[in-house]
Amino acid sequence: MLTTPRYSSKPSPFILYALAFIFSFLLCLPWVSAKETPKLKPQDWQINGIVAALDDSYDEVKGYAFDKLAAYELKDLKTVVKKPEDIAQKIANILKDEKVDFKVRRSAAYVLSNFKQAAARYMPDILNFLKDKKVDLDVRRNAAYALRDFGQAAARYIPDILKFLKDEKVDLDVRRNAAEGLSEFGQAAPQYIPDIANILKDEKVDSNVRYSAAYALSKFGQAAARYIPDILKLLKNEKVDSGVSYSGAVALSKFGQAAAQYIPDILKFLKDEKADSYVRGNVAGALSEFGQAATRYIPDIANILKDEKVDSYVRRRAAGALSEFGQAAARYIPDIANILKDEKVDSNVRSSAAYTLSDFGQTAARYIPDIFKFLKDEKVDSAVRSMATVILRNVGQTAAQYIPDIANILKDEKVDSYVRLRAVEVLSDFKQAAARYIPDILNFLKDEKVASDVRRSAAYALSNFKQAAARYIPNILNFLKDEKVASDVRLSAAVALTNIRKLELKEVVIILNNSYQPGNSEYLNWRFLTYFLGGGTEEVKTLLKWLGSPQVTPDKLSHDEGVKTLNVFLQTWNNSQGLERLRNDLAKQISEVAANKNVFWKWQDIGLLQSHYSNLKKVNPTDANAVQSVINHLKY
Structure with missing residues (x-):
């Protein structure tokens, strides 16, 4: 029998944190009794931002989009977008594309199942992943897990799933996930109860698979x-x-x-x-x-x-x-x-x-x-x-009278930083009643004496304030401009904004500017957040075709596309003062668009071109000269 070591009355911090991790991990598992955090209901701008990111040329950006989509309740998506089927089709196309990174395809399989009936016609595609041993193992694991979320729509494939459970050549995790999926098929699956029970009783079958079979049986209740x-x-x-x-x-x-x-x-x-x-x-x-x-x-x-x-x-x-x-x-x-x-x-x-x-x-x-x-x-x-x-x-509002005391714990630098972090989380739960302490939270985030992982968590806790934090968005955006603050802490603060409100173009440029910081390994996450927080508007999509390190930039532009792009660039320039890295890239792209040989500029475009020339000559004469050359060759 396995034994667990006994701990002294003063366990080491390492053991404490390990136990805390184990406890948290157990609560994440589907078979542990825990209060599940309900999924958020998305707003239209959030879905639009995600859908725009799915068209990005970077697979990693698509992956961030799937991660975000998985956090939302998608059952009532018709109340947010007109045709959820169109989104399901876009996801299915990514799932089937063998050129896409396997981790992204794995996420696509999971997210697709959350669309249920809207994605039911793609069930054969997911099953093909289960059967195809050439497909990456992680993709197949998630495909197996995703099956259970389809419910009745997947019931006709139960015989195929049972074959997996008995096939020892199939990876253990694929079989285990498939076994758990059987419990979600409702009245369509009771006829297979004896087959599931045989897996439970078979001592040659891996114990983890046998447990999953036990769990599946329990979901059938009396039957x-x-x-x-x-x-x-x-x-x-x-x-x-x-x-x-x-x-x-x-x-x-x-x-x-x-x-x-x-x-x-x-x-x-x-x-x-x-x-x-x-x-x-x-x-x-x-x-x-x-x-x-x-x-x-x-x-x-x-x-x-x-x-x-x-x-x-x-x-x-x-x-x-x-x-x-x-x-x-x-x-x-x-x-x-x-x-x-x-x-x-x-x-x-x-x-x-x-x-x-x-x-x-x-x-x-x-x-x-x-x-x-x-x-x-x-x-x-x-x-x-x-x-x-x-x-x-x-305990809810009963503790509201203690909000000042909780805030004092946050502000007290002598208190352990982990305890102060929990104070941040408690304050965020009170939303409007505690929103006036958001500036104190931001000060905590700037304190370099506090470990970065603690500050990251505290930054993300800002998202719990939701709309109550809207008036403090200028404070948060100023925080994001401060490059003395660790980039990972700023990233967590930016993620917190995703639960507060959509950003205007003049605000979202601050998000995009963070992608330029040298050595920033998370630049693609910032790129995704630009799509998302900007609500996937045409202006934001136009901006990201040219800025933020796109893999390729458009080489063929019509006159209308050129005018549209330079108008977006002009708005961006006017709102990018102090964002030097963004401005340097923007100056280069303005000259590229202006000099594009496929765009035949007209005399009525002179005002737009001259505005760009006036801006560029103050900071980059070379790019300004390229625009001036276009102006000189305009025809009446």
């Missing part, structure tokens, strides 16, 4: 309940990886009442001190998934939390399980609060107690003062203190 004993065997098998054993417990919990009779077997893991502490702790978390069927066992879970002889990780997970029971476990709030306040208790357990209190919402609001004491206690490890701020984010 697959007769296979619960087989899942329990997986849970009890000491030769199986501890993470997979936990997965089996979670799968059992998904059956609800149909598996309630097996709760005592699961409880044995909690009480068995010889069992792996990781499994015991995670099984405690899984118990809460049973809902009402497990409420009678709340005292057992509470006793584990209070027992100082129990491994700290097990106690932490028991605390989390209690919070999932909601009001049914509310009578244990005082016990949880006492653990939080007890300085003799392991700091990780106290942190989990704080997190647990936060899930009780208003019921636990009276313990906010204790949270503040916890945050200010420098004897408590900073990583743990920073996690304790979660309660302030979950």
Whole structure:
């Protein structure tokens, strides 16, 4: 059996951060009970910016566009754009294009599935990726995962998916993702339950695939309940990886009442001190998934939390399980609060107690003062203190009266930077009520004594303010102009703008200017953000055909295209004072367009050309002379 090392009462920072990472990772997995952040509903300018970026010549820019698109709720896209089918077709074309980078095609497969019915006709294309071993493995993994999001539209392909599960020559991750996908096909898939169960019972099949089969079975509920004993065997098998054993417990919990009779077997893991502490702790978390069927066992879970002889990780997970029971476990709030306040208790357990209190919402609001004491206690490890701020984010407006206190934590340079970061995140949750502290957040971002990763996270937290931060956009744009600030911190601040509002052309040039900074490895991300924040307007698309290091620039222009381009360039020039790198490139491109041999300039264009000449002669005589030459050759 795998064993988990026991930690002393003063674990090292490395271990704390590792545990925090593991906890965060577990919450990201589809089988862990966690409050999923709902996807945002996009606005028309956001979708237009993404679609414009999908036409960029750089594959990486397309990839950034897919990443952004995946963050939005796409089911009601018809309320935003007229024809979501057209966007689906554009994505499918990228998916099928073998010249496109495999990572981008992988993202295309995932995003395409989110369009559901609008993209259903591309299902055969995705399946071809599953079958084609010449296609990059990562692309096929995502294609398998994407199948489940199609739901009923993919049901006719269930036999093909089952073949993958049994084919040991197919990569493990492809098979595992495909197995999980079977659970999403609704009433079309129950006839295949025996096939899925055979995979679960087959000990020659990889344990991770068997878990995925268990999870798929659990989604069928009563129709697959007769296979619960087989899942329990997986849970009890000491030769199986501890993470997979936990997965089996979670799968059992998904059956609800149909598996309630097996709760005592699961409880044995909690009480068995010889069992792996990781499994015991995670099984405690899984118990809460049973809902009402497990409420009678709340005292057992509470006793584990209070027992100082129990491994700290097990106690932490028991605390989390209690919070999932909601009001049914509310009578244990005082016990949880006492653990939080007890300085003799392991700091990780106290942190989990704080997190647990936060899930009780208003019921636990009276313990906010204790949270503040916890945050200010420098004897408590900073990583743990920073996690304790979660309660302030979950109790809602009850904590609004403490906004000045939270802001003071942010502004206090003696407080650990990670704790100050959490203060930023809490303030951002209050939106308009805390928006007046945005300048303080920007000052925090400029503090070079604070680690750059902390400042990056704080910069991104600005996005939580949404429209409440709109009045501070000039402050944020000035921040983006400051090249003394690390480029990655500025990038995070620019990403935060994506949730606030669309930028005007005079503002978006500041975004584009950041792509010119020497040694900037993220210049293509800045290029994408120019499309996105500019809403993909014709002016922005015209600008990016020439500026921001395009792979190729247009060589054939009509007269109308030339006039349109120079008009956009003139607007850009007038709004680019102080953006020297952008201006240098712009001057070069103005002369290129003016001198384009395919454009036959007319006398009525002289005003436009002279405006450019007047601007250029002050900064770049060579480019100015090229424009003057065009003016000299104008014909009446």
